[in-house]
Each structure stands twice: as C-alpha cells, then as structure tokens.
Amino acid sequence: MNIKQAKDDIKNAVSAYLTKDKFGNFVIPIEKQRPIFLIGAPGIGKTAIMEQIAEEMKIGLVSYSMTHHTRQSALGLPFIVKKNYGGEEYSVSEYTMSEIIASVYDMIEFTGVTEGILFLDEINCVSETLAPAMLQFLQYKTFGRHRVPDGWIVVTAGNPPEYNNSVREFDIVTWDRLKRIDVEANYDAWKEYAYAKCVHAAIITYLDIKKDDFYKIETTVDGKSFATARGWSDLSEMIKLYEQKGFAVNEQLIGQYLQNKKIAKSFAIYYDLFNKYKSDYQVVKILEGKADKEIAERAKNAKFDERLSLIGLMLDGLVEVIRETFLSESELTELMGCLKTAKFDFTVDKNFEDSLTRQIEAKQKEIAVGKKASNISGDREYVLHATIETLFDERASLIEKQPKDAAEAFKLVKADFDKRKKSLEKGVTKSSGMLSNVFKFCEEAFDKNGQELLILVTELTINPYATHFISRYGCKEYFEHNKDMLFFERKKEIISEIEALGLD
DSSP: OOHHHHHHHHHHHHHHHTOBOTTSOBSSOGGGOOOEEEEEOTTSSHHHHHHHHHHHHTOEEEEEEGGGOOHHHHHOOEEEEEEEETTEEEEEEEEOOOHHHHHHHHHHHHHOOOOEEEEEESGGGOOTTTHHHHHHHHHHOEETTEEOOTTEEEEEEEOOGGGOTTOOOOOHHHHTTSEEEEEOOOHHHHHHHHHHTTOOHHHHHHHHHOGGGSSEEEEETTEEEEEOHHHHHHHHHHHHHHHHHTOOOOHHHHHTTSBOHHHHHHHHHHHHHHHHHHHHTTHHHHHHTOOOHHHHHHHHHSOHHHHHHHHHHHHHHHHHHHHHHHHHHHHHHHHHHHHHHHHHHHHHOSOHHHHHHHHHHHHHHHHHHHHHHTOOOHHHHHHHHHHHHHHHHHHHHHHHHOOSSHHHHHHHHHHHHHHHHHHHHHHHHHHHHHHHHHHHHHHHHSOTTSHHHHHHHHHHHHOHHHHHHHHHHOOHHHHHHHTTOOHHHHHHHHHHHHTTOOOO
8 A cells, every 4th residue: 555545544543442432441452452563665654654643643652763772772671679479588680661661651741642652663673682572562562561551552664674684574473463554655645745745846746747756776786776755855855945045956966865866867957947947937927927928828839748847836836825824824823812812811810911921831832742742743833933923022012011901901912913814814815816827827828628727726636735725715717627627537647648758
C-alpha cells in the first residue's frame, strides 16, 4: 500500500486499540494489541506520518531509533537490592527503568497526555545483545520489569534487508506477534502531503512530468544511487531558504539531496527553466489580472510541459496568498475566543491586563505541550505565536491607556480585533480576485474544455488551503469548470501522455 493508505490503517488500528468498554477496560486487551510494524524502503515518509497521526488524533508521540540503543539503555542498568526470603537476607539484581519507557512517563507528566504512540524506528536493526529482549517487548510491551504505560500503542518501523546491511531477519515467532504493514513509494499519495507542507512548486511540477524520478534506488559501479521522498522534501526547504537569501540554487546543491546524478542534473535544468517561465510569463501580472495578450498567446502556442509549468507557477503564487488568508482567518478565530474570555474577565477583575496575561500563558503552554507531545502542526504553532504577539500588544495598550472601566477596556481590545477583521476581508477579496484572474487567463489562453483547465481544477481540489478557501468563500469559475469534469480519472491519463516528454 502507499504511505497515505498506511497512515489511515495505523490511525484505525490505534483507534481500535484505545477503545474501551463501559467499565473502562480496553476492548482488545493490552497483551493482544499487536505492535504495528511498518516496513518499507528508506525515505518514503514512515516517520512523517507518525507525527501527522499524533497531530490529527491529538495524542502523544515518543520516537526512538533503535540503532542508537544498547541493552543497557533500552532495558535499564542493574543494581543490587537486599531482600529477605525465609528469614535470610539475599542480594538481588534489579534494573533501573528503561530510558525508552521513562521518556513516555516524562511525556505524560509534562503534557498530561495519557494516550499516545511509542514509535520505535529501525527495530529490525537492534544490536545483537538487545535482540533477545525485543521478542519479550513485542509480546508484553515491557523492557526489563517495566511496561509501556496503558493507553500507549507501540508502532515500529524498519527497512527491508536489501536497503540496510544491518537488518536482522525476524523469525516466524516474532512476525506472528506483529501487525505488519508493507509500504511502497507513491508520488500521488506524497503529493497531497507536499501541498500541505508547501513543497516548492518547481519540485511538484517537475515530478508531475517525471513521476519515475520521485523515488529511485539503483546500484551502480560507484555504489548506491538514489532519490527519495525525504530528499525532495528536504531539498524544497533548502531551495526556499536559498531563494529568500538570494543564494544560487545549482546542480551541486541539488545533488546533495538527490543523490542520483541523472535526476539531479535533470531537475537542475528544469529549475532554471521554471524560473525563466516565471519571468517570461510575468506570473505576478497574471495573478493581478494585468497580463498582456501576448502572454496568453505564448501560453497557447507553448508545448504542454511548458504549459504545465505555467499552471504550477500560477498555483504557487495563488496558494501563497490563499495560505496567508487562511492563517489570518485562523488567528482571528483564536483572537475571537480571547476576546470573549476578556469581556467576561474585565467585568470581575479591574486589573484588565491580567486576563490577557493568563491567556498568553495558556497559549505558551499549549505550544510547549504540543511540541513535547509532537502533536502540534506548523500552522497551529504559527497561529498561536501570532496570537501571543497580538495579546502582548493589546496588553501593552491597556497598561499605557489605563481604561477607567470594563466597557472602555473591552472597547480598546475590540478596536484592534475589528482592524484585523477588516484586514482579513481585504485578504479574502485579494485571494478571490487572483483566483478568478487565473481562471480567466486559462480560459483565454487554453481551450475552455481542455486539459489545462482540468488540471487547474484538480490541483485546486487536492490543495488543502485552496479547498478550504473555496469551500468557505466560494469561486464561481471553479464550480463552473468542476461541474461536469471527471478530473481525477482524466488527470492520470493526461500526465501519462507527457511522461515521455523530455525537459532538456
């Protein structure tokens, strides 16, 4: 199965394992809750989906790579205690708590999150001294004498032996205690993740054309040659930072992440073309609805891979603005909750700034707990930081202006909220206008029933920020073109037709 299907499968299993009967007992007893074993090639996103699951299910996540552990760190260190048996005193060996188990208890104590996932990566690469203890752990969820806390589900992962020389083959006894999930690399599944993580548009449009380059591991005379999902994701982050700082993005940089020379060279060429298209087509003017007719004419006469790149460029600029609107809307929603709390607090406490101080501290704690539990999204963390910054400003204003009563204090903070609300309305208007401008340009440059508009609608549909915006604020052109299009099926046919096209 692909990584998205594996994620859904793990979420369902965790949900089932955490289900309790009316007496508070787990429906599936702990000893019958088979640890999940996710097996697949390196760099396909096994660790990433664990973070997504924790975030979406609002449970904790503790992660460990088992290749870093010895018998002592995993099981605990021995110490001698005195015990009395039959009237005689004996020296007996006991063990300190495993570092791994202790970290789960630390998480619970710090966050208050009592349910979660203990994720053990590279479990089939444990040291020879630790291997015998793993069978006991997989069956009884214990290291030494200490058990994983109730409500914490064990999920493990590893690579097949052909990818890692350190892999130890499991025997049937071990396999029979695991819920095994085999995962394969799949670009379409990764693409949804890529949109949610704002992966660079050049990478997405390149891989739309050359899907075979998404994941490839080969053995050459020079050793292993590979490109992985992890490599593309990490490269995206670095490209965005290089662009921001004005550094050159070249084949040398790309090859540090895509360790397949042919793919690195091909993408480097495409990246230069991608930036040339951005300049030639004056994408900013297209989004503003000010593009010259010559631009539309050039797009009409361009090869299909160039048109596909242009669509990617327009979507990139459009979604950047839509995402800003989404974050502003999320911050405003957060501030609205703060405003309601403040309105009540101001009537019972004349130290008006104290209410905002408590809310600032609560949001700071949410960030700290979320990061410790590994279940807070990047967008949520951003919104909380932005809200905290706003609350600091409003508190400073209260301290400076010293309102005489609750009504005046509330009016002061509400004025700031109303100003932000108007700013959001302007952002929505700007985003809606750009969305319409993209459709109008495509209608002018391409066949109204052609594949370019079909791809545009498809990409907007699978992009979470665009989907949220359109569902909330609407888009007449989107619904007109979406109405009769079986775009998911047709998109596959379109892309397969151009996979053979070269970019050189």
